Amino acid sequence: MVRYKAHISFICLMLAYFAVRYVRSAYDLAPDFVRYYLTDLMFVPTMGIFALIVVRYLKRDSTIRIPAFVVFVQVVLVSMFFEWYLPNYSGKVGWYTADMVDVLMYFFGGFIFLFAQKRI
Numbered sequence: 001m002v003r004y005k006a007h008i009s010f011i012c013l014m015l016a017y018f019a020v021r022y023v024r025s026a027y028d029l030a031p032d033f034v035r036y037y038l039t040d041l042m043f044v045p046t047m048g049i050f051a052l053i054v055v056r057y058l059k060r061d062s063t064i065r066i067p068a069f070v071v072f073v074q075v076v077l078v079s080m081f082f083e084w085y086l087p088n089y090s091g092k093v094g095w096y097t098a099d100m101v102d103v104l105m106y107f108f109g110g111f112i113f114l115f116a117q118k119r120i
Contacts, residue, residue: 044109
């Protein structure tokens with residue numbers, strides 16, 4: 001069971017993500033944090049746990065950890081892509097907006113991943 005902690009964490013995060021997406025679409029009165037920022041907070045930990053599972057599988061080593069520097073680079077790249085590139089270069093598709101609170105959520109998500117990684 002301990003061997004599959006990362007898998008269980010990933011599945012739980014994905015179920016929570018889909019629940020948040022459902023709440024956002026079904027209920028207009030959901031709190032702003034849930035409607036606009038919770039999925040951004042969950043994105044980096046979900047992506048990090050998925051990468052951790054893949055690397056551990058490929059290397060056949062369940063003790064591998066992703067270094068903080070790599071998580072920091074991931075957060076910076078995700079922030080640049082979703083908060084700078086897509087809002088400026090996505091053409092006429094207008095759903096991408098640059099929001100500094102989203103960037104903060106990505107950074108908080110990176111810290112959450114680093115904390116959670118020690119336990120999975």
